[in-house]
Amino acid sequence: MNPAPSPSPTVSDRIVTVPNALSIVRLLGVPLFAWLLLVAHADGWALAVLMLSGATDWLDGKLARLLNQMSRLGSLLDPFVDRLYVVVTLVAFVARDFLPWWVAAILIGRDVVLACTLPIYRRRGLPPPTVIYLGKAATFALMCALPLVLAAQLDWAGAATVHAFGFAFLVWGTVLYVWTGVIYLAKALALARSAPVAAT
CATH class of the missing domain: 1.10.287 (Helix Hairpins)
Known part of the structure; x- marks a missing residue:
């Protein structure tokens, strides 16, 4: 049973x-x-x-x-x-020269683009899309990368090793973050073409 x-x-x-x-x-x-x-x-x-x-x-x-x-x-x-x-950390890291500005621009720009798709869901009376597994993995990688990048700025013996791991997580997280952004954007555009606007 x-x-x-x-x-x-x-x-x-x-x-x-x-x-x-x-x-x-x-x-x-x-x-x-x-x-x-x-x-x-x-x-x-x-x-x-x-x-x-x-x-x-x-x-x-x-x-x-x-x-x-x-x-x-x-x-x-x-x-x-x-x-x-994530946004505040990226801006602060760029201000302190811990990260190049274009990394922050890519990550923040992805969220800005997706924020612009939210009206598509609202006009159809639908909730925003649920977070997919790859999106969770991307956020996890970034949340690991940012503390490691900051820890690498401190004066201690393992700073160089931590710096390498931090940027490895950052590259992985950035790629996944952008890729999931493309998936979410494609879903929003497909919805805009296929679903009618809800009656008011």
């Missing part, structure tokens, strides 16, 4: 949840990270904030499933904070 399938997690309208609180803490860490990196030049502390953000990003997703606290706010807030960290 096959076991009964486990019920899918319920997505609620709750605002006050543990995962949402962690996302708010991550959000408040963005200006602190930027100040540490661009004003105080406290790169070690900035690295600690960036790593803590990555840890809480993993933790809030686990807790949302474990505590059955999946919420609509969390589904919007969590990826927003992820994107904000």
Whole structure:
């Protein structure tokens, strides 16, 4: 006899949840990270904030499933904070000459292009496309690359090795990020041609 399938997690309208609180803490860490990196030049502390953000990003997703606290706010807030960290980190790295400007332009430009496709879904009464596996892999690679690139700027024995690994993850993540951007763009354009605009 096959076991009964486990019920899918319920997505609620709750605002006050543990995962949402962690996302708010991550959000408040963005200006602190930027100040540490661009004003105080406290790169070690900035690295600690960036790593803590990555840890809480993993933790809030686990807790949302474990505590059955999946919420609509969390589904919007969590990826927003992820994107904000990536954008702020890239801009700060370019300002500090840790990365060439064109790398940041490619990654940020991809998100700008996809943001312009959101009205296609809204006009048809549809939600934005779900994140595909390759998109998650691309974000994971970038979230690994950025702390490694920052760690390589510190004065320690393993800096050269970490620098190599950081840029390897960055190249892999950038390629996947652009490729998934092309997939999302193609989906949006196909929808624009095939699905009628919802009646108002």
